[in-house]
Amino acid sequence: MRPSPVSATVDFEQDGVQHGFLKLPCSRDESAWGALMTPITVAKNGDGPTAIITGANHGDEYEGPVAMCKYASSIDLDEITGRVILVPFFNFPAFKAAKRTSPIDGGNMNRVFPGRPDGNFTEKTADYFQRHLLPMCDYVLDFHSGGKTLDFVPFACAHILPDKDQEARCVAAMKAFAAPYSMMLLEIDATGMYDSAAEEMGKVFVSTELRGGGTSTAETVKFAETGLHNFLVHAGIKKGELIPRETVFLDMPDGNCFVTCEHEGLLEMCVDLGQTVNEGDVIARIYDMNRTGTAPVEYRAKISGMLAQRHYPGLIACGDALAVIAVVK
Numbered sequence: 001m002r003p004s005p006v007s008a009t010v011d012f013e014q015d016g017v018q019h020g021f022l023k024l025p026c027s028r029d030e031s032a033w034g035a036l037m038t039p040i041t042v043a044k045n046g047d048g049p050t051a052i053i054t055g056a057n058h059g060d061e062y063e064g065p066v067a068m069c070k071y072a073s074s075i076d077l078d079e080i081t082g083r084v085i086l087v088p089f090f091n092f093p094a095f096k097a098a099k100r101t102s103p104i105d106g107g108n109m110n111r112v113f114p115g116r117p118d119g120n121f122t123e124k125t126a127d128y129f130q131r132h133l134l135p136m137c138d139y140v141l142d143f144h145s146g147g148k149t150l151d152f153v154p155f156a157c158a159h160i161l162p163d164k165d166q167e168a169r170c171v172a173a174m175k176a177f178a179a180p181y182s183m184m185l186l187e188i189d190a191t192g193m194y195d196s197a198a199e200e201m202g203k204v205f206v207s208t209e210l211r212g213g214g215t216s217t218a219e220t221v222k223f224a225e226t227g228l229h230n231f232l233v234h235a236g237i238k239k240g241e242l243i244p245r246e247t248v249f250l251d252m253p254d255g256n257c258f259v260t261c262e263h264e265g266l267l268e269m270c271v272d273l274g275q276t277v278n279e280g281d282v283i284a285r286i287y288d289m290n291r292t293g294t295a296p297v298e299y300r301a302k303i304s305g306m307l308a309q310r311h312y313p314g315l316i317a318c319g320d321a322l323a324v325i326a327v328v329k
Helices: 063-072 090-096 121-136 163-176 194-200 220-234
Strands: 017-025 034-046 049-055 082-087 140-141 150-152 153-156 181-184 205-209 248-251 259-260 265-269 281-285 298-299 305-311 321-328
Touching: 017 121, 034 090, 034 121, 049 063, 049 121, 049 220, 063 082, 082 121, 082 205, 140 163, 140 194, 140 220, 150 220, 150 298, 153 163, 153 194, 163 181, 163 220, 163 298, 281 321
Parallel strands: 049 082, 049 140, 140 205, 153 181, 181 248
Antiparallel strands: 017 034, 034 082, 150 305, 153 205, 248 321, 259 321, 265 281, 281 298, 305 321
């Protein structure tokens, strides 16, 4: 396999706090001999576990980047045993453009793993994580929220895994994060995901969905900050005590949890996030936006549970994710 074209301006084996870049040559109209310079912080103090924390895997999701920027500027090395790697803007071109995917090559960072050293710029970045950063790590935390088109109840999540010991370690880390909700997440399609890449290497992996709408709030940033602290304490990297919070445990047992839109129009949500629904309840109506006087199409819950995700904002198209109903455990 070809060597990665990405190089780091930090030394991952050096003790101390370093702020630098992942440098990827990127010849484009705006910069003929330019490079993508993705910010990275590495804090290392002796031997111990390593955690990599990422945000803006999708560029319009902000709670993780805010919490990570705050932590990067205030790391106390005396509180650390081991190593923390912070990449707050994982898909940096997407982040700078406030888009889910990269404006340079259209790449969705969370759908291109394991990546390619001779691929497009998103694939090259994924390849560097796959072959260089993930192998260094014991713990992986990837911050997500709904971006501009989804909204969620704020949760940390883990996945059902073939290795039940590994699954138990992931669930323990999810619980330690202490989000308001803790979800056993069923993915629509796990192919090419960063999650899958980390889990297939045996890492302890936790992700989140901390609301959405393409912004953050003081409350959701606090969820991210508390969760980041708790995750590092749980990993044995950061000194201190876990910050407790009550969490509601959720499960997605099968595909009936997903409600996919089959129409186009004006969306009326009939149930709010966090509310309980019964199988058969109307959860949304879609109105024809090209004429008045026609009856709306009703969408009903296929299972009983709690509304954990909804489409955002107010117009919806065929194929969009309308809702997720999760089961309260």
